[in-house]
Amino acid sequence: MDARRQQTVVTSRSRPAPGEAGEHCVLVLESDRAMRALVSEWLGMAGYAFMDGRELGVSAAVARCDVVLVDVRAPLQSARETIEGLALAMPYASIVAMSADALANGRAALARELGVAAVLVKPFDRVALVQALESARTRA
Numbered sequence: 695m696d697a698r699r700q701q702t703v704v705t706s707r708s709r710p711a712p713g714e715a716g717e718h719c720v721l722v723l724e725s726d727r728a729m730r731a732l733v734s735e736w737l738g739m740a741g742y743a744f745m746d747g748r749e750l751g752v753s754a755a756v757a758r759c760d761v762v763l764v765d766v767r768a769p770l771q772s773a774r775e776t777i778e779g780l781a782l783a784m785p786y787a788s789i790v791a792m793s794a795d796a797l798a799n800g801r802a803a804l805a806r807e808l809g810v811a812a813v814l815v816k817p818f819d820r821v822a823l824v825q826a827l828e829s830a831r832t833r834a
């Protein structure tokens with residue numbers, strides 16, 4: 695991890711409470727290493743503090759992040775369970791769902807039914823990511 699990214703990734707010691715000094719934290723739950731790295735770079739470029747749920751453990755991030763960016767590429771029922779579980783664990787957080795096949799398998803409709811702030815269909819670009827996060831922040 696280069697020095698610039700190291701400064702962007704937050705730790706439990708350095709993260710102010712969500713909303714303090716206008717700072718927001720994004721919890722990234724993405725299993726694909728390349729996609730996680732790309733999203734992390736884009737978040738850093740856009741000035742977002744973020745936590746990698748796979749590296750730090752979800753429990754460490756639950757109390758610190760006000761937006762969750764989650765891949766829901768699992769089967770439809772698992773996507774439902776994932777979103778419902780996050781909503782229960784982090785009721786104060788907005789959820790942005792990502793999926794490579796969201797439209798084909800009905801995940802976009804399911805995600806909206808479950809109250810997610812936005813759905814990103816892969817592939818998406820940095821502009822779409824930032825727009826989805828801004829939409830999620832206004833709902834938080």
